[in-house]
Amino acid sequence: MHIGTVSELWRYPVQSLRGEQHTALPFTTEGVIGDRGYSVVDDTNEGGTAARPPWKNLIGWRARYLAEPVAGGDLPKVEITFDDGTQMISDDARLDGAISERLGRRGRLAVTKSPEVKRPYVASPCHLLTSATLKALSAAYPSGRFVSQRFRPNVTLDCGDAVGFLETDWIGRSLTVGPLAMKGTEHCLRCALTTRPQGDLPKDPGILHTAQQHNQNRVGIYTEIGAAGVLRIGDAAILQ
Secondary structure, three states: EEEEEEEEEOOOOOOOOEEEEEEEEEOOOOEEOOOOEEEEEEEOEEEEEOHHHHHHHHHHEEEEEOOOOOOOOOOOOOEEOOOOOOOEEEOOOOOHHHHHHHHHOOOOOEOOOOOOOOOOOOOOEEEEEEEEHHHHHHHOOOOOOHEEEEEEEEEEEOOOOOOOOOHHHHHHHHEEEEEEEOOOOOOOOOOHHHOEEEEOOOOOOHHHHHHHHHHHOOOEEEEEEEEEEEEEEOOEEEEE
């Protein structure tokens, strides 16, 4: 059954920072190549997440790779744009000081898969979201801006005129999205990160409240990937 087409593709070079939107992205069975490749960590090497108050400023910053990451290779340099417009490259010796100053606590950029880094959670290979879910939430809270950036998916599907929480029924089911074989594994339970201001999106606690009240705090699903490939805007999504 055709359920939609790929309308957005996102990669997040640094955990909890705003990401990059692409027209095509390569996936392995572990997910988007380079996704959350870097993290901002503290003195204990614990990775920060903007869902927690000490790290909330991270979501206001943007990150982009200066070259395309390659599966199995070293990560390329990343450029960080702070919320005041300052841009710095990951090999700049001043970067960790700039991060610490803006956070009001010690912080530094680290490769997420480094043995010493303690990840705040284990990332799923793919986070999938539909336009139908965003429309349902928007109908419940019209003054809220329910856009993909609030929820940080890797893949957004355009489901046409459909309105409702379609992904709820996809847990345990197989999907084909372009060349990728996927299987829904679990619901994505939301946190305060969705309410944080970022770019032109204002702080809005109503975003999270609406998800809690109307869909048990679920927005989107996580999937595993059984077959890899390059996913492109316009690729069809088929529910098996």
